[in-house]
Amino acid sequence: MPIVSTFCKKGGVGKTTFLGFMAHYYAKSGKKVLIISVDDQNSIFKVFGVENKIFDVNDNYLEFLLANHKDMGDILIEARENLYLIKTLNSDKLSLKLTLERTQEKVLRKVLDEYSDYFDYIFIDFPPSSSRLSEVLLDMSNVILLVVGLDSLGLGGFFNTIQYFIDNDIDIEGIKYIVPNGYSRNRRAPRISLEKLEQQAQEFTPNAVVLPALQERSIIKNLQSEGISPFDDEIKLASTYDQAARDVLLDDLKEIFKHLSL
Numbered sequence: 001m002p003i004v005s006t007f008c009k010k011g012g013v014g015k016t017t018f019l020g021f022m023a024h025y026y027a028k029s030g031k032k033v034l035i036i037s038v039d040d041q042n043s044i045f046k047v048f049g050v051e052n053k054i055f056d057v058n059d060n061y062l063e064f065l066l067a068n069h070k071d072m073g074d075i076l077i078e079a080r081e082n083l084y085l086i087k088t089l090n091s092d093k094l095s096l097k098l099t100l101e102r103t104q105e106k107v108l109r110k111v112l113d114e115y116s117d118y119f120d121y122i123f124i125d126f127p128p129s130s131s132r133l134s135e136v137l138l139d140m141s142n143v144i145l146l147v148v149g150l151d152s153l154g155l156g157g158f159f160n161t162i163q164y165f166i167d168n169d170i171d172i173e174g175i176k177y178i179v180p181n182g183y184s185r186n187r188r189a190p191r192i193s194l195e196k197l198e199q200q201a202q203e204f205t206p207n208a209v210v211l212p213a214l215q216e217r218s219i220i221k222n223l224q225s226e227g228i229s230p231f232d233d234e235i236k237l238a239s240t241y242d243q244a245a246r247d248v249l250l251d252d253l254k255e256i257f258k259h260l261s262l
Protein backbone atom coordinates (compact mmCIF):
# COMPACT_ATOMS: atom_id res chain seq x y z
CA MET A 1 0.00 0.00 0.00
CA PRO A 2 2.54 2.56 -1.05
CA ILE A 3 1.80 6.27 -1.31
CA VAL A 4 2.61 7.32 -4.87
CA SER A 5 2.78 10.98 -5.91
CA THR A 6 3.34 12.98 -9.05
CA PHE A 7 5.05 16.29 -8.51
CA CYS A 8 6.74 19.22 -10.22
CA LYS A 9 7.06 22.85 -9.21
CA LYS A 10 6.08 23.87 -12.72
CA GLY A 11 2.40 24.02 -13.61
CA GLY A 12 0.71 22.32 -16.55
CA VAL A 13 3.37 19.67 -17.20
CA GLY A 14 1.03 16.68 -16.97
CA LYS A 15 1.16 15.69 -13.26
CA THR A 16 -2.58 15.17 -12.97
CA THR A 17 -2.95 13.51 -16.36
CA PHE A 18 -0.17 11.01 -15.74
CA LEU A 19 -1.37 10.25 -12.22
CA GLY A 20 -4.91 9.64 -13.45
CA PHE A 21 -3.73 7.28 -16.20
CA MET A 22 -1.51 5.36 -13.79
CA ALA A 23 -4.24 5.08 -11.17
CA HIS A 24 -6.78 3.82 -13.71
CA TYR A 25 -4.28 1.32 -15.12
CA TYR A 26 -3.82 -0.21 -11.66
CA ALA A 27 -7.55 -0.10 -10.88
CA LYS A 28 -8.28 -1.98 -14.12
CA SER A 29 -5.80 -4.64 -13.10
CA GLY A 30 -7.95 -5.28 -10.03
CA LYS A 31 -6.11 -3.16 -7.46
CA LYS A 32 -8.07 -0.93 -5.09
CA VAL A 33 -6.94 2.61 -5.74
CA LEU A 34 -7.47 5.88 -3.89
CA ILE A 35 -6.50 9.24 -5.37
CA ILE A 36 -6.24 12.17 -2.98
CA SER A 37 -6.28 15.55 -4.67
CA VAL A 38 -4.45 18.14 -2.60
CA ASP A 39 -4.96 20.61 -5.41
CA ASP A 40 -7.99 22.79 -4.72
CA GLN A 41 -8.66 22.81 -8.47
CA ASN A 42 -9.32 19.07 -8.16
CA SER A 43 -8.54 18.74 -11.85
CA ILE A 44 -8.15 14.98 -11.44
CA PHE A 45 -11.97 14.89 -11.46
CA LYS A 46 -11.85 16.14 -15.05
CA VAL A 47 -9.62 13.27 -16.15
CA PHE A 48 -12.48 10.95 -15.20
CA GLY A 49 -15.35 13.20 -16.26
CA VAL A 50 -16.75 13.49 -12.74
CA GLU A 51 -16.25 17.21 -12.10
CA ASN A 52 -19.98 17.46 -11.30
CA LYS A 53 -19.06 15.57 -8.11
CA ILE A 54 -16.77 18.32 -6.84
CA PHE A 55 -19.64 20.42 -5.54
CA ASP A 56 -22.53 17.96 -5.36
CA VAL A 57 -22.03 17.52 -1.62
CA ASN A 58 -20.24 20.36 0.08
CA ASP A 59 -18.84 18.72 3.17
CA ASN A 60 -17.27 15.56 1.76
CA TYR A 61 -13.67 16.70 1.51
CA LEU A 62 -10.37 15.95 3.21
CA GLU A 63 -10.40 18.91 5.59
CA PHE A 64 -13.74 17.79 7.03
CA LEU A 65 -12.37 14.35 7.75
CA LEU A 66 -9.31 15.77 9.49
CA ALA A 67 -11.48 18.05 11.59
CA ASN A 68 -13.36 14.91 12.69
CA HIS A 69 -16.60 16.07 11.12
CA LYS A 70 -16.74 13.13 8.73
CA ASP A 71 -15.93 9.44 8.68
CA MET A 72 -13.41 7.92 6.31
CA GLY A 73 -15.99 6.37 4.01
CA ASP A 74 -18.05 9.58 3.76
CA ILE A 75 -15.56 11.55 1.71
CA LEU A 76 -14.77 8.87 -0.88
CA ILE A 77 -16.11 9.61 -4.34
CA GLU A 78 -16.32 6.68 -6.74
CA ALA A 79 -14.93 7.52 -10.17
CA ARG A 80 -14.52 4.06 -11.68
CA GLU A 81 -14.64 0.47 -10.48
CA ASN A 82 -11.91 0.11 -7.81
CA LEU A 83 -11.03 3.80 -8.15
CA TYR A 84 -12.01 6.43 -5.57
CA LEU A 85 -11.23 10.13 -5.31
CA ILE A 86 -10.91 12.51 -2.35
CA LYS A 87 -11.06 16.24 -2.93
CA THR A 88 -9.73 19.26 -1.06
CA LEU A 89 -11.44 22.63 -1.17
CA ASN A 90 -9.51 24.64 1.37
CA SER A 91 -5.99 23.32 1.47
CA ASP A 92 -4.58 26.70 2.59
CA LYS A 93 -6.49 26.41 5.84
CA LEU A 94 -5.29 22.85 6.28
CA SER A 95 -1.71 23.96 5.66
CA LEU A 96 -2.06 26.67 8.28
CA LYS A 97 -3.38 24.11 10.75
CA LEU A 98 -0.45 21.82 10.00
CA THR A 99 1.92 24.70 10.66
CA LEU A 100 0.26 25.82 13.89
CA GLU A 101 -0.77 22.50 15.43
CA ARG A 102 1.89 19.84 15.57
CA THR A 103 -0.67 17.12 16.31
CA GLN A 104 -2.33 17.64 12.91
CA GLU A 105 0.56 15.94 11.18
CA LYS A 106 -0.03 12.85 13.27
CA VAL A 107 -3.76 12.96 12.47
CA LEU A 108 -2.97 13.14 8.75
CA ARG A 109 -0.54 10.23 9.01
CA LYS A 110 -3.12 8.17 10.90
CA VAL A 111 -5.77 8.85 8.26
CA LEU A 112 -3.43 7.72 5.46
CA ASP A 113 -2.45 4.63 7.44
CA GLU A 114 -6.10 3.72 7.91
CA TYR A 115 -6.88 4.19 4.21
CA SER A 116 -3.89 1.94 3.47
CA ASP A 117 -5.77 -0.91 5.13
CA TYR A 118 -8.50 -0.66 2.48
CA PHE A 119 -6.56 0.37 -0.62
CA ASP A 120 -3.68 -1.24 -2.49
CA TYR A 121 -2.43 2.15 -3.65
CA ILE A 122 -2.84 5.73 -2.50
CA PHE A 123 -2.01 8.24 -5.23
CA ILE A 124 -1.63 11.92 -4.40
CA ASP A 125 -2.11 14.70 -6.95
CA PHE A 126 -0.26 17.89 -5.99
CA PRO A 127 -0.57 21.46 -7.21
CA PRO A 128 2.69 23.14 -8.28
CA SER A 129 2.46 25.72 -5.48
CA SER A 130 4.27 25.39 -2.16
CA SER A 131 2.46 24.68 1.06
CA ARG A 132 2.99 22.97 4.37
CA LEU A 133 0.45 20.33 3.29
CA SER A 134 2.51 19.50 0.20
CA GLU A 135 5.73 19.30 2.20
CA VAL A 136 4.24 16.93 4.74
CA LEU A 137 2.60 14.70 2.13
CA LEU A 138 5.66 14.61 -0.11
CA ASP A 139 7.65 13.51 2.89
CA MET A 140 5.13 10.71 3.53
CA SER A 141 5.21 9.54 -0.10
CA ASN A 142 7.03 6.27 -0.77
CA VAL A 143 7.38 6.89 -4.49
CA ILE A 144 7.52 10.32 -6.11
CA LEU A 145 7.36 10.65 -9.89
CA LEU A 146 8.81 13.95 -11.06
CA VAL A 147 6.96 14.96 -14.22
CA VAL A 148 9.03 17.18 -16.50
CA GLY A 149 7.77 19.02 -19.58
CA LEU A 150 10.12 18.63 -22.54
CA ASP A 151 10.86 22.27 -23.29
CA SER A 152 13.26 24.80 -21.80
CA LEU A 153 10.71 25.96 -19.23
CA GLY A 154 9.98 22.36 -18.35
CA LEU A 155 13.64 21.69 -17.62
CA GLY A 156 13.56 24.70 -15.30
CA GLY A 157 10.82 22.85 -13.44
CA PHE A 158 13.23 19.99 -12.80
CA PHE A 159 15.70 22.32 -11.06
CA ASN A 160 13.04 24.26 -9.18
CA THR A 161 11.73 21.00 -7.80
CA ILE A 162 15.17 19.82 -6.65
CA GLN A 163 15.76 23.23 -5.06
CA TYR A 164 12.34 23.07 -3.36
CA PHE A 165 13.14 19.65 -1.90
CA ILE A 166 16.49 20.88 -0.57
CA ASP A 167 15.04 24.10 0.87
CA ASN A 168 12.27 22.23 2.66
CA ASP A 169 14.30 19.28 3.79
CA ILE A 170 12.33 16.76 1.72
CA ASP A 171 14.37 13.69 0.82
CA ILE A 172 15.38 13.80 -2.88
CA GLU A 173 15.78 10.02 -2.73
CA GLY A 174 11.98 9.89 -2.61
CA ILE A 175 12.04 10.75 -6.33
CA LYS A 176 12.08 7.25 -7.81
CA TYR A 177 11.04 8.10 -11.37
CA ILE A 178 11.37 10.97 -13.82
CA VAL A 179 8.51 11.24 -16.30
CA PRO A 180 9.49 13.17 -19.45
CA ASN A 181 6.27 14.48 -21.02
CA GLY A 182 5.58 16.08 -24.39
CA TYR A 183 8.04 14.27 -26.62
CA SER A 184 7.75 14.60 -30.36
CA ARG A 185 9.88 12.76 -32.88
CA ASN A 186 9.42 15.46 -35.49
CA ARG A 187 10.48 18.42 -33.41
CA ARG A 188 14.02 19.22 -32.40
CA ALA A 189 13.32 21.05 -29.12
CA PRO A 190 11.75 18.13 -27.20
CA ARG A 191 14.51 15.80 -28.43
CA ILE A 192 17.21 18.11 -27.12
CA SER A 193 15.30 18.70 -23.90
CA LEU A 194 15.09 14.95 -23.32
CA GLU A 195 18.85 14.57 -23.78
CA LYS A 196 19.48 17.41 -21.33
CA LEU A 197 17.00 15.99 -18.85
CA GLU A 198 18.73 12.60 -18.94
CA GLN A 199 22.06 14.29 -18.20
CA GLN A 200 20.57 16.37 -15.39
CA ALA A 201 18.84 13.37 -13.88
CA GLN A 202 22.10 11.43 -13.88
CA GLU A 203 23.76 14.26 -11.97
CA PHE A 204 21.03 15.31 -9.51
CA THR A 205 18.77 12.27 -9.10
CA PRO A 206 21.10 9.36 -9.95
CA ASN A 207 18.89 6.80 -8.24
CA ALA A 208 15.76 7.78 -10.15
CA VAL A 209 14.71 5.85 -13.27
CA VAL A 210 14.00 8.04 -16.29
CA LEU A 211 10.88 6.50 -17.84
CA PRO A 212 10.35 6.37 -21.61
CA ALA A 213 8.98 9.77 -22.65
CA LEU A 214 5.25 10.25 -23.06
CA GLN A 215 4.59 11.72 -26.50
CA GLU A 216 2.72 14.93 -27.12
CA ARG A 217 -0.64 13.59 -28.32
CA SER A 218 -3.75 15.58 -29.10
CA ILE A 219 -5.95 12.59 -28.23
CA ILE A 220 -5.06 13.21 -24.55
CA LYS A 221 -6.77 16.61 -24.63
CA ASN A 222 -9.68 15.27 -26.72
CA LEU A 223 -10.35 12.47 -24.26
CA GLN A 224 -10.02 14.80 -21.29
CA SER A 225 -12.52 17.25 -22.74
CA GLU A 226 -15.01 14.35 -22.88
CA GLY A 227 -14.13 12.98 -19.45
CA ILE A 228 -12.92 9.68 -20.90
CA SER A 229 -9.73 8.00 -19.71
CA PRO A 230 -7.72 5.98 -22.25
CA PHE A 231 -8.26 2.97 -20.00
CA ASP A 232 -12.02 3.25 -20.55
CA ASP A 233 -11.27 1.03 -23.52
CA GLU A 234 -14.76 -0.45 -23.50
CA ILE A 235 -16.07 2.96 -24.62
CA LYS A 236 -16.17 3.20 -28.38
CA LEU A 237 -15.10 6.63 -29.63
CA ALA A 238 -17.14 8.50 -32.21
CA SER A 239 -14.43 8.85 -34.86
CA THR A 240 -12.26 6.01 -36.15
CA TYR A 241 -9.34 8.45 -36.12
CA ASP A 242 -9.74 9.01 -32.37
CA GLN A 243 -10.24 5.32 -31.84
CA ALA A 244 -6.90 4.55 -33.52
CA ALA A 245 -5.15 7.39 -31.67
CA ARG A 246 -6.49 6.09 -28.36
CA ASP A 247 -5.16 2.60 -29.11
CA VAL A 248 -1.71 4.01 -29.86
CA LEU A 249 -1.79 6.01 -26.61
CA LEU A 250 -2.84 2.92 -24.68
CA ASP A 251 0.12 0.97 -26.08
CA ASP A 252 2.47 3.84 -25.20
CA LEU A 253 1.19 4.01 -21.64
CA LYS A 254 1.36 0.26 -21.07
CA GLU A 255 4.94 0.30 -22.32
CA ILE A 256 5.82 3.12 -19.90
CA PHE A 257 4.04 1.47 -16.95
CA LYS A 258 5.99 -1.75 -17.52
CA HIS A 259 9.00 0.10 -16.11
CA LEU A 260 7.23 0.92 -12.85
CA SER A 261 7.54 -1.17 -9.77
CA LEU A 262 5.25 0.41 -7.22
Ligand SMILES: Nc1ncnc2c1ncn2[C@@H]1O[C@H](COP(=O)(O)OP(=O)(O)OP(=O)(O)O)[C@@H](O)[C@H]1O
Nearest residue numbers: 011012013014015016017128182215216217220221
Ligand atom coordinates in the same frame (compact mmCIF):
# COMPACT_ATOMS: atom_id res chain seq x y z
N1 LIG B 1 1.46 14.16 -23.51
C1 LIG B 1 0.51 15.07 -23.65
N2 LIG B 1 0.06 15.40 -24.88
C2 LIG B 1 -0.91 16.32 -25.05
N3 LIG B 1 -1.51 16.98 -24.04
C3 LIG B 1 -1.11 16.70 -22.78
C4 LIG B 1 -0.09 15.74 -22.51
N4 LIG B 1 0.09 15.66 -21.16
C5 LIG B 1 -0.78 16.55 -20.63
N5 LIG B 1 -1.49 17.17 -21.58
C6 LIG B 1 -2.52 18.23 -21.41
O1 LIG B 1 -1.86 19.34 -20.79
C7 LIG B 1 -2.74 20.01 -19.90
C8 LIG B 1 -2.09 20.10 -18.52
O2 LIG B 1 -1.99 18.78 -17.98
P1 LIG B 1 -2.21 18.51 -16.43
O3 LIG B 1 -3.41 19.19 -15.93
O4 LIG B 1 -2.09 17.04 -16.26
O5 LIG B 1 -0.91 19.22 -15.86
P2 LIG B 1 -0.54 19.51 -14.31
O6 LIG B 1 0.94 19.47 -14.22
O7 LIG B 1 -1.31 18.62 -13.44
O8 LIG B 1 -1.07 21.00 -14.16
P3 LIG B 1 -1.20 21.82 -12.78
O9 LIG B 1 0.18 22.26 -12.45
O10 LIG B 1 -2.10 22.95 -13.14
O11 LIG B 1 -1.76 20.90 -11.75
C9 LIG B 1 -4.04 19.21 -19.90
O12 LIG B 1 -4.94 19.86 -20.78
C10 LIG B 1 -3.66 17.86 -20.47
O13 LIG B 1 -4.70 17.26 -21.19
Ligand SMILES: [Mg+2]
Nearest residue numbers: 015016043126
Ligand atom coordinates in the same frame (compact mmCIF):
# COMPACT_ATOMS: atom_id res chain seq x y z
MG1 LIG C 1 -2.55 19.10 -11.83
